[in-house]
Amino acid sequence: MNLNRSLSVKSFLRLVLCAFLFFTTFSRAQEQIAQEAFAEKVYLQLDKSVYQKGETLWFKVIVTQAKDHQPSPLSKTLHVELIDANDKIIDSKQIPLEQGVGSNSFELPYYYLAGAYQLRGYTEWNRNFKDAFTFKTQIQILEDKASQNTEVFKILNAGTAVAGNQLEVLIKPEFIDSTAGTTVDVHFEVAGNTKTYPVAKNEAGDFVFKKDIPQDAQWGELAVETPNGARHTEFYNLAKPNIDLQFFPEGGNFVAGITNLVGFKALDHTGKGVLVEGEVVDESGVVIGKFRSNSLGMGQLFLIPKKATKYQARLTKTDALYESKATTFFDLPEVSDQGTLLNVKLLRDKLLLSITSTEFINDSIAIQVASRGISNGKIYQKLNNGKLTLPVDKSNLPAGIIVFTLFDVNDKPLVERLYYNDLETQLLDLNISTDKLSYRSGEEVSAQLNITNFSKETALPTVSAVVVDSLFSAAQMGKSIQTYMLLSSELKGTIENATSYFDKSNTHRQRDLDALMLTQGYRNYKFISELNDDFDFEPELGLYVKGDVAALLAENKKKENVEVSLMIFGEQQSFYEQQTDSLGRFYFPLPPFTGNRLRAVLQTKNDAGRQRDYTLNLNKFERPEVHFKTQDKVNTTLASNAEFSDKIAKNPTDSFFDFDSSVNQLDEVVLDTYEMTPQRKKVQDLYGKPDVIFDGEEIRDKQESWSFGLFSVLRAAFGNEITFLPVTDSTGTYLKPRIQAGDETLILVDGITVRNYEYQLLQNLSTADIKSVEIIKETSSNYQDLFREANPFSDFNTVPAWGSILAIYTYSGNGIFTAYKSKGILKTTIPVYATSKEFYVPKYQNRENSTATNQLETTLYWNPDIIVDDAGTTHFSFYTNDLPGTKTILIEALSPSGKIGYSRYEYTVLEK
Structure with missing residues (x-):
């Protein structure tokens, strides 16, 4: 049987792309499609963001078409990987996708080191777009006692441990190895160099490590290793406190003689926004404008620059940590003698587009409106004395990031402006309620969900629910299906505190969104590549085995029409046969096997059915390069963890004992090198x-x-x-x-x-x-x-x-x-596909049968597949645990038409 599966995949892909073009209609003829419009958006909902060792990480995956957020019909397999701070993939799973949806879990064994980990998800198809649509998020794994006091490293000079100064660290290796002994190895990596230092207890019985920090240091990695091999690693920002202030004229042009809207963003040495105030001065020191940022370091101001004039900004107020920056001047962009500006602002339910030009006076222009790489057409108008004002009904545009591009009569782009269209009518309205506002420990909670604007949908949405202690909620990380689909997936870089842009209690959220578009959106929009239908990676339509057959002594000579047999040994043996195509390729589509890995044997035969010694080559799945940024690995201890630790710790540890600042430290150990690869x-x-x-x-x-x-x-x-x-x-x-x-x-x-x-x-x-x-x-x-x-399926007790x-x-x-x-x-x-397990919901009526682990579990309920009725309503129930405090119910949903739903609800568990 000659199954030319590779060609079948390509044919299917062509059909999908043709359908994509056919069903994407515009008000005028097709104007623009960006390459990225063909991508898939991958979103992983986690049950929480902080875990204890020994817990289970539950996740749901949603894969959509990038252009409209409808569930993707393309990929049937998603790859999910857990990556440690050494950039090593420590666990991975293949998840089957049904209408773009799947779910599974990762076990977090006790032998995992405490610290930051990255979870990433991607489809093979999305590798056509490099790293742009790989989903990444960070989690923290705490020691099993989840105590803030169990710090293995304590920076003794935290206020001065920066580049050019000294690092002084108190080390408590007994938290990772109770038999640590009297000497440990400390590995210190900074400025690209790693050295190992043996550190012995000093006279006070403490391990204290001191080391000078190089002047050019940015990030440092500190690891302690005991003689038994136990190891703990943490990352620190060692750069000197600093502020970088940048200015972004609206649309990219800073034009003399007319009013310019200018966005600005202030980042500190850790890459986070910092609140600043300042003023803009000309070459003579005359103040022409003042500015004040929001808490994320972003804002905007209006300026009327003059020709041939240089402008600078200086800070007048910021955190005391950056007082030295008061004497620093930051350059604004160079002033253009002539140019064109495009201003976008919200006026009730309209977007007001205002064009001002000093180079085009009574010329015809065109404004293109695009979303996620798809043009919605062009609006053709004529300038009147270099000006034009045009209202646009925002309800006629998609929700999310809109790109307005101004073209001249020769179809040359003049200016571009990103704007966030905050349109709640295009979101699912999720309403959560519980039968009470507060509960006793072990009491049953009855919750109800109602999707009020669901009636116009033609099919049921996919809905998930998680109930977790609020301290560990994923919402604490500022991430949700709403923030990812509408913001993070379309802008490069980290969006700090993304949930604040969708918080209805934030009265300045529209202003903050506009500041984000003017600054981070200025150069970081993802849908920018020209259309090219030549894709290097094909979508995975399920499980498969593929490769090619070559001559034994001439591997470049591929063999056509060779019989290839495949036998798979699982619970039952499976046998497949086919012939290679004209390029010597074979492709065996497989059923959706689940489990670990399955043993398989491939064999080549000649026309008579006898084995032939051809060269068999399997296509190996190449995992993308790991990009786990150092700043995402920095230890982030929970600020309010102390109260929780008091409740959850069964054996509270002692606080740090007194130490002697004198150090009994051995000489530096420098390893000899040999020819290194x-x-x-x-x-x-x-x-x-x-x-x-x-x-x-x-x-x-x-x-x-x-x-x-x-x-x-x-x-x-x-x-x-x-x-x-x-x-x-x-x-x-x-x-x-x-x-x-x-x-x-x-x-x-x-x-x-x-x-x-x-x-x-x-x-x-x-x-x-x-x-x-x-x-x-x-x-x-x-x-x-x-x-x-090396032994992934073995018992790890010994x-x-x-x-x-x-x-x-x-x-x-x-x-x-x-x-x-x-x-x-x-x-x-x-x-093969990872086997899934069900979330256990404990019932506490029978207290003696409830384990302490369950009673202290911080994820109370997890259901990735909540079923709603035709009216968009459902009920679910669960039990509280023995930990008092605030609990969070999170609901995330996606409709078949691409509407996104997110809602958060809190209730209280009382002290016993």
Whole structure:
């Protein structure tokens, strides 16, 4: 059977794009489509933003068309990954999408280090748009006691620990290792350099680390490691306090002789907005305007600049931390002698577009109105003495960011202005209520949801509900489906306190939104690329196995019409066959298997059905590069955590004991270097230097005519350093290396962990592709984390604290799958969809059967698939736990037409 699946995918893609063009109608002929209009928006709703070790992270995924927020019919698979502060993907899942919706969870084991983590989600299709539509959010994982007092690091000179000064830190390693001993290693990375320092207890019994901070320092990474391998890392901003003040003329032009609206934004050294006041002066020092920002550092002012005049701004009031900036002058943009301005302002239910030009007097112009890369057409008008005022009904435009672009008669763009159209009629109106406003611990809460403007929808929306202690609510992070879909997904960079722009109690939110559009939206709008229908990545239509077949001794010569069989070993065996296409490709679409990974065997045959030794190549899924910004890793302790800690901690820890500022500190340890590659550096930084190195040439010199791969050569020629034990398991029979008796040897290929279900691939590695083989003996540095990654489905109750590592480096440099080339048969494992589990809702009528964990759980209710009736109404119930305080109910929804719904409701649990 010749299934040319790749061509089928391309045909499907062409149909989708044609439908996209056909159904996107404008008031005039099609004017503009940006490449990004074809993207998918990915949103992950989390049950909360702060977790304790041992908890479950629950999430729901929603994938929409970027152009209209309707559920995307394109991708059927979403990739979700959990990334630690070392930029390492520590867990990942494939989530099946049904009408753009799915849900699942991540376990957060006790062995995870406390600190910041990144959760990201993306579709393969969205990789056509680089990183623009990858969803990213940060979470915090606390120690299991969730106590603010269990600080492993305490900065003793927090007010002065900046570049050019000294860092002084009190370290409490007993919080990560109760048997830490009297000496620990401190790893300090700053300005791109990492050094290791052994620190011993001083006379007062304290670990105190002191180190000068370089003048050019921005961010610092501090890690403590105990002799048992326990490690804790935190990130700090070490830059000197500073303010950067920038000015953004409306539309980009700062024109002499006419009134200009100018936005401005003040950021501190951490990248956050800071409230400022100041004034603008000309070259003679004459004040021509004053300004004051909002709490996020943004604002606007009107100026009438003169020709050939330079303008600067100075601060007159800000936080005392930045007093030195009062003498600093900040340049405004250069004044243009002639130009055109486009001003947009709200007047009741109308948007008033005002054009003023000193270069076009009575000319014809066109105003294009676009949203999310789709033009809604152009409005053609004529200037009268260089001016034009035009009202536009805002209700006729989409909700969210609108782009107004002014063109001259030759269709040349003159000026562009972003405006946020705050239109509640295009949002779902969600109303939450409970049967009472306050409850006793363990009492049942009955909640009702009503979507009041749902009647015009043709199908039911997707609705989710989460109830969580307000302290840990995801809303605390300023993120929701509303802020993401309408703001964050369309503007580059972090939008600080995004929920404030949608808070109806914020009487200045329209002004703040406009300031955001004038400043952050000035250069950071995502829908800007010219249309190009040549996409590098195809949408994933489900699970699949694909690759190609080549001649054995000529890999560039692809083989057409070769029979390829695929056998998958799950609960039941599955068998598939097909022929390669004209380019030697095969593509096996698979059912929606769930679980972990499944063992699979591929084999090539000739026309007579006999095995042929062709080269089988599998297309390996390439994960996007990790972008976890240092500022997002900075330790952010909850300001109001103390009260919660008192309630949740079963064994309160003592506060920091007194310390002696004198330090008993050993000399700096500087490791010798050898010829370094990125892969070797990664391994050395994580696990230490190699004790034994076998060069690839040396290995090939030892190869005999009867050798059958790398392991056979190592076993015969270097048996004094490494032995091999035969192992038989569900993946087959293979050789497992062991460096030293009594330890567990783990394997890395090009710095990439080889998992236990991949070991059977190792013995056939060709020596021709080997650069070196290196042995690290008895290492404890990060060994436990590596063990868990290499054995993902094992019981982690007894994880060894130390062991050996066999590090293999290949010339290809991309791990085991690019080094391994099969001959007519390929044994492998394939990823499948993650198995989902249900959220357990405890009932507290029977108190003796309720575990302490459940009673202290901060997520009280999670339901990613709430069903509403035809009237948009539903009821749900849950029980409070033993933690008094304010609880938050969050409802997020999306209708089939692309309407977004978000609502937040709070109730109180009383003290016992």
